[in-house]
Amino acid sequence: MIYLIKILKKEFLIYSRKSSSFISPVVFFLISISLYPIGISNDPDILKNLAPGLIWITVLLSTLISFQNIFSEDYEDGSIELLLASRQNLSLIVLIKIFVNWIFSCLPIIILSVSSVFLLYFPQEGLKPLIISLLIGTPTICLFGALAGALSLGKNSITGPALMLPLSLPVLILGTQAINYSLNGINFSSNILLLTAILVFLLPIILFASVGALKLHFN
Amino acid sequence: MLKTANLSYKFDDKYIFSNLSFEFANDSVFKLVGDNGSGKSTLLKILSGIYKNYEGELSFPDDNLVFYSGHKTGLKNNLSPRENIYFDIRLPEIPHSQINSVLEQLDLIDHADIQSAYLSEGQKRKINIASFMLSTANLYLLDEPFNNLDRKTTDLLQEIFDMKINAGAKIIFSSHDRSSDDFPLIDMNLFN
Amino acid sequence: MFQALKNFYHKLGSFPWFYKISGKVIPIVGFFSILLIVISSIWGLFFSPTDAVQGDVYRIIYFHVPAVSVSQVIYYSMSVAAAVFLIWRMKMAGVYIKSLAPIGAAFTFIGLLSGAIWGQPTWGTWWVWDARLTSTLVLFLFYLAIIGMQSTFASRKSADTAVSIITLVGVVNLPIVKKSVDWWNTLHQPASISISGESSISSEMLIPLLLSILGVYLFVFFTGLLFMRAEISSREQNKEWFKKLSSNN
Numbered sequence: 001m002i003y004l005i006k007i008l009k010k011e012f013l014i015y016s017r018k019s020s021s022f023i024s025p026v027v028f029f030l031i032s033i034s035l036y037p038i039g040i041s042n043d044p045d046i047l048k049n050l051a052p053g054l055i056w057i058t059v060l061l062s063t064l065i066s067f068q069n070i071f072s073e074d075y076e077d078g079s080i081e082l083l084l085a086s087r088q089n090l091s092l093i094v095l096i097k098i099f100v101n102w103i104f105s106c107l108p109i110i111i112l113s114v115s116s117v118f119l120l121y122f123p124q125e126g127l128k129p130l131i132i133s134l135l136i137g138t139p140t141i142c143l144f145g146a147l148a149g150a151l152s153l154g155k156n157s158i159t160g161p162a163l164m165l166p167l168s169l170p171v172l173i174l175g176t177q178a179i180n181y182s183l184n185g186i187n188f189s190s191n192i193l194l195l196t197a198i199l200v201f202l203l204p205i206i207l208f209a210s211v212g213a214l215k216l217h218f219n
Numbered sequence: 220m221l222k223t224a225n226l227s228y229k230f231d232d233k234y235i236f237s238n239l240s241f242e243f244a245n246d247s248v249f250k251l252v253g254d255n256g257s258g259k260s261t262l263l264k265i266l267s268g269i270y271k272n273y274e275g276e277l278s279f280p281d282d283n284l285v286f287y288s289g290h291k292t293g294l295k296n297n298l299s300p301r302e303n304i305y306f307d308i309r310l311p312e313i314p315h316s317q318i319n320s321v322l323e324q325l326d327l328i329d330h331a332d333i334q335s336a337y338l339s340e341g342q343k344r345k346i347n348i349a350s351f352m353l354s355t356a357n358l359y360l361l362d363e364p365f366n367n368l369d370r371k372t373t374d375l376l377q378e379i380f381d382m383k384i385n386a387g388a389k390i391i392f393s394s395h396d397r398s399s400d401d402f403p404l405i406d407m408n409l410f411n
Numbered sequence: 412m413f414q415a416l417k418n419f420y421h422k423l424g425s426f427p428w429f430y431k432i433s434g435k436v437i438p439i440v441g442f443f444s445i446l447l448i449v450i451s452s453i454w455g456l457f458f459s460p461t462d463a464v465q466g467d468v469y470r471i472i473y474f475h476v477p478a479v480s481v482s483q484v485i486y487y488s489m490s491v492a493a494a495v496f497l498i499w500r501m502k503m504a505g506v507y508i509k510s511l512a513p514i515g516a517a518f519t520f521i522g523l524l525s526g527a528i529w530g531q532p533t534w535g536t537w538w539v540w541d542a543r544l545t546s547t548l549v550l551f552l553f554y555l556a557i558i559g560m561q562s563t564f565a566s567r568k569s570a571d572t573a574v575s576i577i578t579l580v581g582v583v584n585l586p587i588v589k590k591s592v593d594w595w596n597t598l599h600q601p602a603s604i605s606i607s608g609e610s611s612i613s614s615e616m617l618i619p620l621l622l623s624i625l626g627v628y629l630f631v632f633f634t635g636l637l638f639m640r641a642e643i644s645s646r647e648q649n650k651e652w653f654k655k656l657s658s659n660n
Contacts, residue, residue, distance in 0.1 A: 002312065010298075010306040017297035017334070078291025079308075085267040085287040086308055147580065151573050152563055159559035163577060166549040166556075167584055170591035177594065198587065205583065209576050216569040218269050219230075231567045232649070272568075 007093055011100040021069055022104045025062040029109045032058045033119050044121040051122040052130065052179035055113050056172055059106070059134060060141060064161050066105035067145025068152075070097055071214065075153045084218055090211045098139075098146045098207075106138040129182040129192075133175040136195045141168050143199075143206040150213035170198060220389060221266065221283070221358060225275040228261055235261050236410040238275070246403050247384045251393035253407030259393040260290065262407065263360045266391065286356035288364065292347040296336040300327050300346045303335060307350045321349045324375070345372065352379055359383065361392040424501045426643050427652045433636045440633040447626030454619040462616075471529045473620060477627035479522035479547065485515035485631065486550060489557075490582035493575035505571030506646070508578060509561060510638035514631055516554035523547060542592040549588050553581040567646065 015021050036054050037047060074080045074097075083093060113130060116122040122130070144167040148160035178191035222242035228235045236258040241249065251259045264270045265277065267287035286309055294303055304310070304318050322328045325345045330338060335346065344367070351359070365373060383390060397404065422428045455473035462469040489508050496504035526544065527537040538544065557574050564570035647653045 003308070006306060006312075007308065010295075010308075013302065013306070014295055014297060074293075076291075077293055077295065078289055079293040079295075081264070081269050081289055081291060082287065082293045082308055084269045085285065087268055147576075151560060151577065155563045159556055159563060162552055162559060163556040166552040166588070167580070169545075169549060170584075170587045173591040173594065202583075206580070209580055213573060213576055215271075216564065216572050218264070219272050219566050219569050 003088060004092055004096060008096050008100070011097060012103075015100055015104045021066065021101075022108050024065050025105045026108050026112060028062045028065055029058055029112055030115075032061070033116060036120065047120045048123060051116055051120040052126065052176045052183070054120065055116050055122070055130065056134075056137075056176045056179075059109055059113070059138065060165070060168055060172055062109055063105060063138070063141050063145055064164065066101065067142070067149045067160065067164065069105070070101045070142075070146050070149045071153055072149065075217065080214065081218065084215070090214065091207050094146065094211055094214070095207060098142050101146075102139055102142045106134075106142060110134045110138065123183060126179050126183050129179045129188050132192055133178045133195060136192060136199060137171045137175040140171050140195070140199045140202060143202060143210075144168055147206050147210045147213060150210045151216075153214075153217055171195065174198070220280065221391075222278045223266075223276060224278075226262075226265070226277060227274040228258065228265060228270065228272070229274070234411075236407060239405075239407075239410045241405055243389050247388070248380070248390045248392070248402045249405050250402040251391060251405050251407060252395070252397040253411075257407035257411055259407050260362050263287070263362050263391065263393060264289065267360045283358050284356040285358045285360060286351065286354040287360045288347055288351060289362045292344075294335060294343055294346060297334050299332045300335055300338070300342075300349070301331045303346050304349050304353065309356075310350060310353055311355060313353055317353065318349075321352050324352075325349055325372070341367070341369065341372075344368065348372065348376060348379075357388045359388060359390040359392070361390065363393050363395070365392075365394060365396070424503050426503070426647055426650075427656075429503065430640060430643055430653075430656070433640055437633060437636050437640075440629055440636065444626055444629030444633045447622055447629060451619045451623035451626055455616075455623060459616050459619050460613065465533055468529065468532045469616075471525050472616075473623045475522060475525040475529055476620060477624045478518045478525060480624060481627050481631050482515055482519040482522050482547070482550065484628075485511050485518065486553070486578075486585075487582065489515065490578050493578040493582075496571060496575045497579070502571075505568075505575070506639050506642045507635075508557070508571070508574055510642050511631075511635050512554055512557045512561075512574075514634055514638065516551065516558060518627075518631070519547060519551040519554055523551065540592075542589055545592045546585060546589040550581075550585065553577070553585075556581075 033054070036050070040046065040050065071080065074083075083090060110131060113134060114127060116130075117124055117127065141164075144164045145160075147167075148164040151163065152160040174191045174195050178188040178195070181188040181191065220243040224240045225237075226239040227237035229237075235256075239262070243249075251262065253259050261270065264287075265273050266279075267285055268279075269287070293307070295306075298306065300322065301315075301318055304321075305313065305315075319328065319331075322331050325348060327342060327345055327349070330342065335343060338346075348364075351361070351364075364376060368376065380390065391405075397406075451473060456470055459470070461467055489511055492504040492507045492511075495501050496508070523544075526547075530539065531537050557577055560574050560577055561570055564573060644653065
């Protein structure tokens with residue numbers, strides 16, 4: 001337990017020192033959000049309708065910037081070897097890494113997505129489902145990112161994104177749908193429940209698979 | 220204590236080394252020598268538990284505390300030397316006074332709180348030596364610890380070796396230098 | 412009975428045995444698959460009746476349906492092989508996945524392409540974002556990820572394991588994708604286009620269709636064996652049995 005807290009502290013410290021870990025997704029998000037009105041239309045009605053999807057897609061794409069961070073540095077500098085040599089249970093450690101990565105790469109964007117109210121004319125009453133769906137949906141995406149990152153370690157291939165995006169489709173669909181439902185006055189709680197179910201169901205599976213994938217690099 | 224019998228390791232279908240047997244009987248230190256690619260690093264990684272797909276026997280008492288140090292040391296560039304040592308996952312909780320005294324011995328105390336990215340390669344290696352000094356393990360697996368060290372640090376490392384051995388620890392380390400010392404050798408060339 | 416099955420399983424895992432048997436089977440399977448494809452194509456394109464509603468356009472069904480169905484079957488068979496590989500470490504399963512993935516990708520692509528060509532004159536659009544098409548597209552992406560993953564690992568065994576993991580993750584995820592696209596569809600696309608309306612097919616159309624499906628399955632069997640043989644010979648080229656075999660020829 002002390003061991004895990006030590007790793008948690010260490011991860012936090014490393015991420016907070018590495019400003020690019022949270023600034024890049026934020027900058028990416030802001031750039032994209034301000035490009036949509038310019039590229040599509042500045043008509044409030046059009047933007048309002050597109051906003052739920054645009055926000056979700058942008059969040060999804062911005063995780064592509066950061067998912068490599070979960071393991072690649074640890075792989076390069078030998079930290080993963082030391083973890084393996086420590087004979088500790090890797091799944092909890094990997095879970096901590098995913099959690100910290102989520103805090104630094106997803107949480108700021110989720111908070112920033114509030115800005116869409118004035119940038120994309122997103123209706124205020126949609127903020128609650130937007131924030132809730134992002135809070136529950138993005139951890140699943142970070143899990144997929146961890147798996148993709150673990151599998152494509154050391155190689156800058158397209159394999160990671162090619163694996164990650166199709167996996168994330170259900171989350172994207174359920175997330176945007178929750179917002180659209182709520183804006184149309186339909187109860188969106190079933191979508192939130194489904195997102196939670198997907199997270200709970202996939203968490204052990206993907207975690208297990210990521211640990212397995214990580215170990216494959218040390219055979 | 221650590222013991223291997225007919226240990227072999229293959230990468231895909233090619234054996235890196237095979238039928239390696241040794242054990243710690245009366246000796247406290249083994250020096251691994253051999254050509255490049257003869258499997259020195261691989262053996263250390265197997266003994267430390269990083270590589271698991273070996274063949275043969277490797278008996279390893281559970282109460283052993285192992286300290287492994289490979290070519291890659293797990294050093295984080297954006298942490299200071301002090302933080303790197305404090306958060307080193309190989310070490311138990313260590314009081315700061317102890318870290319300070321080790322950093323002083325290694326002439327790192329003046330750089331203890333700047334980010335390690337600004338240190339020279341030699342200084343970065345000293346951070347790993349500090350972890351080695353502070354470790355309370357009883358089995359040390361070190362990959363080329365003496366490589367690229369200045370005279371003073373070499374002597375210091377030699378001293379630490381003696382201290383660890385006197386305290387009852389066992390050490391296996393690899394080296395390019397097959398001469399000198401009176402450490403018993405494990406010559407990896409014999410097992411290729 | 413159980414013993415015989417066990418023996419067969421062990422034989423199946425043996426590269427020399429597989430290499431020998433597949434060498435004998437390939438010409439026969441190849442002959443029949445191409446024969447069936449030729450017969451069903453000629454029958455389907457020239458002799459089966461014109462569809463009352465769609466006209467002659469429907470004849471692409473003789474390529475589309477076999478391709479789509481085989482692309483899914485290949486994926487499911489790959490996921491079985493992936494489980495076998497992860498549980499029993501059977502090397503042949505790794506060879507199977509690596510060899511079948513490009514074939515599966517090719518047929519998924521043919522399925523998507525022929526679907527688009529069929530869709531343009533019948534529904535007036537090349538592409539519809541409905542559950543079936545979307546999940547086929549996702550299937551195609553999974554195939555690409557599997558093929559791309561092959562080169563990421565230095566060790567053959569690690570690559571096979573990684574690919575098995577992706578295959579299994581994909582098979583868990585595909586139903587979720589299909590289901591979620593279904594939900595999404597009901598909101599975005601009121602069922603203006605029903606693709607499943609082709610069930611009322613006459614027997615004169617059905618027989619060549621079944622023949623073409625059988626032909627394509629045999630063709631996959633044929634090419635699968637060929638690819639697996641090629642893969643085995645590249646993996647085992649330094650083994651005694653393989654050297655002996657090639658020096659005999």
